Amino acid sequence: MTTKTPTANGKFRGRPSKYDPAYCEGVVKLGQLGYTRSMIANELGIGWRNLQNWEGAHEEFRVALEQARHDAMAYMERLALEHMVESPGGPKLNTGLWSRSMAARFPNDYRDNSKVEVSGRNGGAIEVDVVHDFAQTLMDDLLAARQADAKSDSSD
Numbered sequence: 001m002t003t004k005t006p007t008a009n010g011k012f013r014g015r016p017s018k019y020d021p022a023y024c025e026g027v028v029k030l031g032q033l034g035y036t037r038s039m040i041a042n043e044l045g046i047g048w049r050n051l052q053n054w055e056g057a058h059e060e061f062r063v064a065l066e067q068a069r070h071d072a073m074a075y076m077e078r079l080a081l082e083h084m085v086e087s088p089g090g091p092k093l094n095t096g097l098w099s100r101s102m103a104a105r106f107p108n109d110y111r112d113n114s115k116v117e118v119s120g121r122n123g124g125a126i127e128v129d130v131v132h133d134f135a136q137t138l139m140d141d142l143l144a145a146r147q148a149d150a151k152s153d154s155s156d
Helices: 023-032 037-044 048-057 059-082 095-105 134-155
Strands: none
Touching: 023 037, 023 059, 037 048, 037 059, 048 059, 059 095
């Protein structure tokens, strides 16, 4: 499958794509090792934009990237489960890792929600009584100082 369209004279513009359907198997294997999309692009020797272009142009590549993402997530979850206890076989739970893992896996039950709402009196809109233009005040003060200086220079 090519992503380029021929010009009027039947020739293609730009370099031919380095895409190879054989990359799909490698992408899935990298996902099974926990690789991110950035790491996969790096391993394939291509840039981020090229990875995105191939994903949009080649259905089999998009499917491989999706599978790699799920496999990488499973890899990282297994790793977290294996290291949930600070020393394997020991009794001490890594509470930070446990908390983050639970919040990610069960957000409705474990996520820390902090929501700040600001409202005016009786839950209404915030009222602004005075708006002070500091820039105008500064300009007025500078102008007054210059006028005072000019008067003192002319009286000398």
